[in-house]
Amino acid sequence: MSKPVAEMNRSTVHALSPSQSCRDRGRQSFIFHAKRQLGQFARSTLQDEFERSRVRVGADVEGSETSLRLDRHPAFAVWSALNIGSQQQMWRALSDMVTRQTGQLNAAAEAFWGGAAKGSLQLAPDLEMPDYFIETAYHGQPGGYCLDRGDGDWHAGALQEAGGTLYSRGAGTGKKDSKGQAVVRFISNTFPGLMPERVIDLGCGYGGQTGNYAVAFPEAEIHGIDLGAGLLRYAHPRAEALGLPIHFRQACASATGFPDASFDLVVSNILLHEIPRHMLEGVMRESFRLLKPGGLVVHQDVPTQRADTPPFQQWLSSWQVAHNDEPFWQTFAETSVAEALVLAGFPEEAVFEAYQPQVDGPLVWYMVGARKP
Amino acid sequence: MKEGAQPADKPIYFEDPAIQALYQMVLVLGEELAATREQLHALIALCEEGKAPSAEAIEAFVPDETFDLERADWVERLLEPLERIKQSPSRS
Numbered sequence: 001m002s003k004p005v006a007e008m009n010r011s012t013v014h015a016l017s018p019s020q021s022c023r024d025r026g027r028q029s030f031i032f033h034a035k036r037q038l039g040q041f042a043r044s045t046l047q048d049e050f051e052r053s054r055v056r057v058g059a060d061v062e063g064s065e066t067s068l069r070l071d072r073h074p075a076f077a078v079w080s081a082l083n084i085g086s087q088q089q090m091w092r093a094l095s096d097m098v099t100r101q102t103g104q105l106n107a108a109a110e111a112f113w114g115g116a117a118k119g120s121l122q123l124a125p126d127l128e129m130p131d132y133f134i135e136t137a138y139h140g141q142p143g144g145y146c147l148d149r150g151d152g153d154w155h156a157g158a159l160q161e162a163g164g165t166l167y168s169r170g171a172g173t174g175k176k177d178s179k180g181q182a183v184v185r186f187i188s189n190t191f192p193g194l195m196p197e198r199v200i201d202l203g204c205g206y207g208g209q210t211g212n213y214a215v216a217f218p219e220a221e222i223h224g225i226d227l228g229a230g231l232l233r234y235a236h237p238r239a240e241a242l243g244l245p246i247h248f249r250q251a252c253a254s255a256t257g258f259p260d261a262s263f264d265l266v267v268s269n270i271l272l273h274e275i276p277r278h279m280l281e282g283v284m285r286e287s288f289r290l291l292k293p294g295g296l297v298v299h300q301d302v303p304t305q306r307a308d309t310p311p312f313q314q315w316l317s318s319w320q321v322a323h324n325d326e327p328f329w330q331t332f333a334e335t336s337v338a339e340a341l342v343l344a345g346f347p348e349e350a351v352f353e354a355y356q357p358q359v360d361g362p363l364v365w366y367m368v369g370a371r372k373p
Numbered sequence: 374m375k376e377g378a379q380p381a382d383k384p385i386y387f388e389d390p391a392i393q394a395l396y397q398m399v400l401v402l403g404e405e406l407a408a409t410r411e412q413l414h415a416l417i418a419l420c421e422e423g424k425a426p427s428a429e430a431i432e433a434f435v436p437d438e439t440f441d442l443e444r445a446d447w448v449e450r451l452l453e454p455l456e457r458i459k460q461s462p463s464r465s
Contacts, residue, residue, distance in 0.1 A: 026409070081387070142377070
């Protein structure tokens with residue numbers, strides 16, 4: 001049995017991590033550096049032009065008008081074409097790497113199934129998938145999160161982990177950072193002494209963040225749920241390979257099937273900006289229902305809702321919606337999660353919003369949640 | 374069995390769509406060159422160390438940080454012309 005890892009971040013390697021060939025390394029390094037350069041270009045040239053456009057048409061201009069003017073700038077066209085091209089290249093390079101090793105990774109995964117497992121996997125083949133989930137190829141990931149070719153297919157999870165790591169590093173997120181760790185740090189600072197007995201991670205995906213809760217709360221029973229069978233078939237052996245006892249279940253984050261008041265801590269990591277508003281409201285109701293009295297919910301996501309989000313950052317957000325398969329990004333930015341928590345049953349005074357810096361990157365994460373009386 | 378979702382169609386950013394195709398081709402060439410540079414670097418380093426440059430040795434070779442700086446440098450040079458677009462007047 002594997003010994004549990006001490007900490008998990010973007011450098012975590014495990015038995016299901018695909019090996020990078022010399023060619024893979026060259027291709028992925030190119031994409032990484034191209035993404036870094038394009039990010040710098042956006043923050044310098046595009047932002048300068050954006051601000052000049054705002055000055056020309058007035059400081060109070062609506063974002064859409066500014067976008068229209070920037071859309072006509074030749075730098076915007078080139079940047080957009082290269083940015084999208086690099087994203088498509090990223091998925092091709094990662095798909096090639098993962099698919100080439102299907103046999104080896106199948107064998108690695110199979111080694112962690114069976115009676116010696118610390119955690120578990122419960123799939124629900126008859127679970128009805130929401131339309132938005134089966135229609136969205138999040139971030140351009142081939143097949144999206146619902147990819148499931150049957151017969152134990154885990155490719156969706158492998159691609160989500162590999163893509164998330166390369167994309168985030170290209171976007172400037174540090175190697176040491178992990179979203180789950182950010183939540184753990186936030187809880188440790190804001191609710192010191194919290195020792196949950198049962199934790200659930202909603203929309204856990206490949207389980208990368210769920211592992212952080214298993215490490216932070218070693219005495220707790222850790223659960224992760226997601227709609228994607230192909231994500232969970234990867235998450236389970238991945239967790240086992242890392243020595244982490246996690247129970248994964250295929251379920252919807254707004255209707256998990258767990259009993260009322262059965263968890264002390266409910267968390268999610270960058271789930272809310274990937275779902276439509278009615279689903280977000282459902283997740284808040286489910287969070288309230290699942291929590292025991294005194295329990296805590298913390299949802300972590302992108303910081304698009306800051307009142308002081310600079311207009312250019314808002315413009316970049318709207319670009320993501322239109323160009324990078326992020327259909328709910330803008331809806332999320334315009335939604336008050338705090339209000340949704342109150343509507344779900346949490347007292348207004350129990351609701352909090354905060355911003356948590358990354359460990360070694362320039363970004364901050366948005367934290368929103370509440371404590372159930 | 375679900376083949377999954379397909380990425381949404383992406384906009385064409387140029388009046389002439391052939392320009393967008395050209396940018397895609399430049400990216401693919403850049404990626405291919407990066408893969409070749411990676412292999413060539415391993416090959417030369419192994420030769421300099423007097424080791425047999427077998428396929429296994431090339432795969433096992435781990436480049437140092439200096440090579441990563443070189444990677445960053447040449448991608449920067451590749452994309453450097455973008456900065457000159459800054460000087461172009463905005464069409465309005």
